[in-house]
Amino acid sequence: METREQYFTRINRFGRISFAIFFVLMFAIPTVVCAVYDIFPSLATALKATMGLFLILTPIALSEIVSFVPLLGSGASYLTFETGNVSNIKLPCAMNALKLAGVQPASEEGEVLSTISVAISSIVTTSVILVAALLLAPLAPVFANPSVRIATANVLPALFGALVVAFLTGGDSGPVVIRGQWKAFILPLFVVAVIHYLVFPIKGWEGVTILVLLPVTILGARFLFKRGQITVVSKEPKP
Amino acid sequence: MKFFDVANGSLLFVLVGAGIAYVLVQCVLFLRMSLKRARELGMDPKLVSNTIKSSAVFTLAPSIAVALGLAAMAPSLGIAWPWFRLSVIGSVSYELMAANMASSALGFAKLADAAKAGPEPLGAIMYAMTGGLAGAIILDILFIKKVDSLAVKMKAKAGSFGIVAIGVLYYAVLAVFVAPFFGQGIVAVATFFTSIALTLLQGFLARKFKIAWLGNFILSFSLILGMCSAVLWTALAK
Numbered sequence: 001m002e003t004r005e006q007y008f009t010r011i012n013r014f015g016r017i018s019f020a021i022f023f024v025l026m027f028a029i030p031t032v033v034c035a036v037y038d039i040f041p042s043l044a045t046a047l048k049a050t051m052g053l054f055l056i057l058t059p060i061a062l063s064e065i066v067s068f069v070p071l072l073g074s075g076a077s078y079l080t081f082e083t084g085n086v087s088n089i090k091l092p093c094a095m096n097a098l099k100l101a102g103v104q105p106a107s108e109e110g111e112v113l114s115t116i117s118v119a120i121s122s123i124v125t126t127s128v129i130l131v132a133a134l135l136l137a138p139l140a141p142v143f144a145n146p147s148v149r150i151a152t153a154n155v156l157p158a159l160f161g162a163l164v165v166a167f168l169t170g171g172d173s174g175p176v177v178i179r180g181q182w183k184a185f186i187l188p189l190f191v192v193a194v195i196h197y198l199v200f201p202i203k204g205w206e207g208v209t210i211l212v213l214l215p216v217t218i219l220g221a222r223f224l225f226k227r228g229q230i231t232v233v234s235k236e237p238k239p
Numbered sequence: 240m241k242f243f244d245v246a247n248g249s250l251l252f253v254l255v256g257a258g259i260a261y262v263l264v265q266c267v268l269f270l271r272m273s274l275k276r277a278r279e280l281g282m283d284p285k286l287v288s289n290t291i292k293s294s295a296v297f298t299l300a301p302s303i304a305v306a307l308g309l310a311a312m313a314p315s316l317g318i319a320w321p322w323f324r325l326s327v328i329g330s331v332s333y334e335l336m337a338a339n340m341a342s343s344a345l346g347f348a349k350l351a352d353a354a355k356a357g358p359e360p361l362g363a364i365m366y367a368m369t370g371g372l373a374g375a376i377i378l379d380i381l382f383i384k385k386v387d388s389l390a391v392k393m394k395a396k397a398g399s400f401g402i403v404a405i406g407v408l409y410y411a412v413l414a415v416f417v418a419p420f421f422g423q424g425i426v427a428v429a430t431f432f433t434s435i436a437l438t439l440l441q442g443f444l445a446r447k448f449k450i451a452w453l454g455n456f457i458l459s460f461s462l463i464l465g466m467c468s469a470v471l472w473t474a475l476a477k
Contacts, residue, residue: 001274001354005395009440012383012393013460015384019376020380021261022261022265022382023376025257026369026376027370029254029258030369032254033250036364037240037245037360037362039245039359039362041359041362041366046367046370048345049340050366052340052371053337053341053370053371055351057372058375060378061372061375061378067408067412069386070405070408073387074383074384078269081375081383082265083266083327084327085301085330085331087416087473088301088330089298093298096294096297097290097294100289100293100454102307104406105405105408106391106394112277115272115273116273116277116291116294118294119270119273120270120290120295120298120419121294121297121298122263123263123267125302126262128303129306130322130326132306132309133309133322143306149307149469150470153469154465155300155301156416157423157469158434158466159301159462160413161465162432162434162438162458162465163413164417165439166438184407188415191414192414192417192419201419206416213318213414214411215413218407220402221404221407222400231380231399232399
């Protein structure tokens with residue numbers, strides 16, 4: 001059996017190589033299309049159109065790496081960032097899987113389960129979009145249905161309502177139980193509420209806000225832990 | 240040649256299909272590696288199969304929202320390119336914005352105007368949407384391994400608090416998405432609380448009547464029913 005280090009090295013090598021090939025494939029699509037139809041934009045036009053997006057998306061990616069990789073582990077992270085829809089599908093899906101299994105992120109079991117979860121989630125999303133792409137014309141009345149539009153426009157409140165309960169009530173983390181963990185949610189929620197309603201709306205700045213909140217959340221939890229408000233208790237019965 | 244002759248042309252569909260097939264193969268290979276590792280670690284097969292089932296069901300409802308994003312983008316960009324972007328790399332919340340920003344940088348007031356100017360803007364828009372993510376992908380390739388390795392080391396070093404610290408990291412994500420709902424109108428707030436109530440109710444029913452299978456699907460059912468409740472709250476709010 002491979003050691004944890006060997007598995008870690010192998011999954012990262014595979015992730016890096018396959019992600020790099022994907023990077024080339026991604027650029028190959030517009031290049032082939034532009035070559036065949038002779039519609040290459042000038043370099044100046046391409047750069048002008050690209051720069052704004054590049055400047056917005058690169059810091060978001062940085063914040064997502066720092067915030068989400070410790071939760072997902074390496075294997076799931078490569079898949080998550082490559083298949084997209086990170087905070088609305090892949091991350092909640094993996095976190096739900098770990099919670100249901102009672103497994104901690106940044107553990108060997110957590111890494112394995114989150115990779116399985118994200119791989120399955122990616123296959124399902126791709127299949128649903130494939131069906132939608134194939135049936136776009138016949139499905140047009142369904143997509144245009146006001147009830148469907150209202151329901152899908154409210155996917156995030158419904159998703160995070162369920163996640164809040166799952167993550168605030170359960171303290172089961174593998175061989176231990178964490179008591180009072182929910183208290184660590186009050187400070188980041190308060191900070192975001194103050195920023196969002198009194199300073200500036202965070203829409204479009206979620207990634208950066210998460211990056212700022214990470215140390216705030218951990219320091220708040222550290223304070224509560226030291227005060228005995230959050231405790232870690234072993235599940236094994238005392239002899 | 241017109242914009243949509245290229246955007247809905249068979250060449251783009253073949254290329255996009257190949258790109259998506261590549262990512263699907265990658266998913267299967269990652270899945271195979273993890274399943275093998277789960278066996279090596281002696282993990283309960285039931286735990287693994289529950290993860291597969293709950294992840295599949297959990298993903299269905301938000302995927303429909305992504306499919307709606309495809310329907311929203313298709314009139315401006317054709318089917319093939321949005322199909323690619325929403326299946327891999329893209330996010331339903333960013334893609335339309337990215338396409339609009341690219342067309343605006345090209346001097347078009349609206350994305351739809353780009354389609355009226357012939358096929359040339361399509362090349363520039365595809366390059367812009369791809370190049371815009373180049374920095375993100377390079378950062379992913381360079382730093383995922385380092386950050387993961389660092390997180391595992393820090394968790395081990397911090398002892399019992401390491402378990403708490405990793406456990407509360409997701410609270411930062413929750414806080415960022417939850418706080419703004421309260422300013423998004425009564426329907427969003429009511430949907431949020433309905434979802435909370437549904438999750439609590441199902442948790443209670445699963446425990447009270449010992450319905451073990453329900454535990455794996457509580458979040459999925461709350462998500463779907465919560466989304467449906469938004470229709471009711473919208474009707475009542477009128």
